[in-house]
Amino acid sequence: MSVLRLCLILGGVLIAVSAASLLVGDVPILRLMDSDPGLARMLIVELRLPRLVLAATAGAALGLSGAALQGLLRNPLASPDILGTSAGAALGAVMTAYFLGLSGTLAMAGGGIAGALLALVLLLALAGRGASSATLILAGVAISALGGAMMNLALALAPSPFAFYDIMFWLLGSFADRNLDHVRVGLPAMVIGSALLLTAARGLDALALGEDVAATLGHDVRTMRWRIVGGSAIAVGGAVAVAGIIGFVGLIVPHLVRPLVRNRPGPALLPSAVAGAALLVAADIIMRFPLNGKTLPIGVVTAILGAPFFLWLILSRRGTQA
Amino acid sequence: MNGLVAKGIARPHLSGALDITVASGEIVGLIGPNGSGKTTLLRALAGLTAGDGSIHINGTPLAAMTSSQRARRIAFMPAGRRVDWPMRVDDIVALSGAGGDAVAGALGRVGMSAFASRRVDTLSTGERARALLARVLAGNADWLLLDEPTANLDPGHELDVLAVLRAEAARGAGVLASFHNLALAETHCDRCVLMADGRIVAEGVPAAVLTDANLVAVYGIVRDGAGWRRSAS
Numbered sequence: 001m002s003v004l005r006l007c008l009i010l011g012g013v014l015i016a017v018s019a020a021s022l023l024v025g026d027v028p029i030l031r032l033m034d035s036d037p038g039l040a041r042m043l044i045v046e047l048r049l050p051r052l053v054l055a056a057t058a059g060a061a062l063g064l065s066g067a068a069l070q071g072l073l074r075n076p077l078a079s080p081d082i083l084g085t086s087a088g089a090a091l092g093a094v095m096t097a098y099f100l101g102l103s104g105t106l107a108m109a110g111g112g113i114a115g116a117l118l119a120l121v122l123l124l125a126l127a128g129r130g131a132s133s134a135t136l137i138l139a140g141v142a143i144s145a146l147g148g149a150m151m152n153l154a155l156a157l158a159p160s161p162f163a164f165y166d167i168m169f170w171l172l173g174s175f176a177d178r179n180l181d182h183v184r185v186g187l188p189a190m191v192i193g194s195a196l197l198l199t200a201a202r203g204l205d206a207l208a209l210g211e212d213v214a215a216t217l218g219h220d221v222r223t224m225r226w227r228i229v230g231g232s233a234i235a236v237g238g239a240v241a242v243a244g245i246i247g248f249v250g251l252i253v254p255h256l257v258r259p260l261v262r263n264r265p266g267p268a269l270l271p272s273a274v275a276g277a278a279l280l281v282a283a284d285i286i287m288r289f290p291l292n293g294k295t296l297p298i299g300v301v302t303a304i305l306g307a308p309f310f311l312w313l314i315l316s317r318r319g320t321q322a
Numbered sequence: 323m324n325g326l327v328a329k330g331i332a333r334p335h336l337s338g339a340l341d342i343t344v345a346s347g348e349i350v351g352l353i354g355p356n357g358s359g360k361t362t363l364l365r366a367l368a369g370l371t372a373g374d375g376s377i378h379i380n381g382t383p384l385a386a387m388t389s390s391q392r393a394r395r396i397a398f399m400p401a402g403r404r405v406d407w408p409m410r411v412d413d414i415v416a417l418s419g420a421g422g423d424a425v426a427g428a429l430g431r432v433g434m435s436a437f438a439s440r441r442v443d444t445l446s447t448g449e450r451a452r453a454l455l456a457r458v459l460a461g462n463a464d465w466l467l468l469d470e471p472t473a474n475l476d477p478g479h480e481l482d483v484l485a486v487l488r489a490e491a492a493r494g495a496g497v498l499a500s501f502h503n504l505a506l507a508e509t510h511c512d513r514c515v516l517m518a519d520g521r522i523v524a525e526g527v528p529a530a531v532l533t534d535a536n537l538v539a540v541y542g543i544v545r546d547g548a549g550w551r552r553s554a555s
Binding site: 074075205206207208209210212213215216217218219220258262263264265 | 365368369370389390392393394396397398399400402404405406407408409410413414417418419441454457461
């Protein structure tokens with residue numbers, strides 16, 4: 001299938017689920033449009049549209065980052081989480097709430113982006129300029145572990161059980177109660193990061209033959225590496241900052257897309273962005289139907305679905321490749 | 323000065339500064355035991371490592387060329403046969419930047435036409451080696467730097483690859499390739515460069531390089547009928 005055709009099909013799916021996202025919910029919008037068009041319009045513009053935009057851009061950022069990182073690190077198990085970006089963003093948000101006393105959603109989102117960028121700077125410092133992919137992964141794992149530990153420490157020292165609960169719930173990932181402020185903070189980061197990632201697509205296929213071959217084919221491997229690392233940090237930082245940690249989307253989506261583009265990592269980027277957007281918008285619609293009277297955080301659901309997929313991936317690779 | 327001319331190349335794993343020249347239209351065999359510096363030298367000539375020394379192509383310094391200019395001039399094939407994604411064979415050959423006809427032509431030259439739409443993970447190591455060589459051929463570069471192009475190949479395909487390299491030389495390409503099969507290097511190369519311990523210890527026509535004294539000193543082997551045996555040390 002050509003990349004363009006695949007993108008058109010996935011785009012069609014995205015438009016369909018987006019329309020559903022605007023219409024489906026506690027309030028029957030279509031009926032409200034007849035009785036109170038002003039209120040219906042306000043509901044859509046102030047609540048459902050920001051939620052849709054955030055779910056779509058976060059899904060796109062995560063799917064795209066996953067595809068780009070898997071291509072760069074030449075590792076199908078790579079995902080945005082492994083560079084420490086998610087952990088950095090989460091820690092940044094928690095620190096902003098606790099130590100700066102700014103528990104407003106906007107401040108936490110800003111703190112999240114700052115944390116993601118800080119994690120990236122730390123990654124650059126730890127791995128060095130000419131870092132190999134293996135060094136990057138190791139440095140990312142170390143930053144993730146440090147970020148996770150610091151966050152648990154902050155949670156353990158939570159000033160009140162309510163604050164603890166608020167932060168935990170926020171971290172689990174959700175698009176509920178997001179408004180235009182979140183869009184203003186998160187959208188630019190996700191768009192800039194994604195644009196940076198897409199500029200690095202060209203050399204990813206050649207990288208499948210190794211960095212030496214990619215370099216002798218005229219690709220600047222070092223620039224490509226930092227564009228992808230930086231782009232994913234900015235994009236995923238923005239996503240985590242406004243939606244909490246939504247795991248496994250960045251891991252799974254590229255695996256669904258890649259076989260459709262003849263397993264070429266470069267052409268998989270754009271379709272992964274569109275598929276990630278459609279997947280997260282669809283998941284967000286399903287989340288609106290409460291289970292036992294409680295709505296589940298979207299990050300919990302993607303993790304429950306994603307972990308078995310991850311296991312299957314490892315088992316299917318066992319013995320096939322070193 | 324014409325040719326691929328390297329002077330004073332110094333890199334980690336090389337001893338001192340090495341000079342090497344490859345002219346257009348010749349096949350130069352780079353031989354030497356494991357760890358003698360063949361790969362290091364090939365990578366340096368491909369512009370993959372920075373260090374002392376100068377590399378000129380027909381008088382133009384490699385350092386002054388853009389990466390895409392270099393890519394058109396020099397094709398490099400590493401010894402590893404790894405491809406990280408299960409891509410199709412024709413997609414891999416197309417990484418050279420060649421169009422559909424050139425891709426099909428290159429696959430035909432290495433006897434891989436029937437494999438064009440196969441996934442690379444379904445190939446044997448030898449088939450993969452030929453597919454990767456097709457990628458180099460499709461680029462139509464002026465200089466081919468090949469690290470063990472005949473490794474993993476059966477004797478028939480070894481000869482086929484040498485015939486393809488001869489055809490490349492005939493169209494004007496300069497070929498520098500490392501070999502472990504000394505008989506192959508002896509019979510098919512125009513010149514041989516013998517390396518040991520990071521140094522070039524001999525170079526010239528194969529008969530002048532693959533002398534009994536050099537074989538004993540560098541490999542620890544002596545001729546024995548059509549083959550070789552370990553020399554008594």
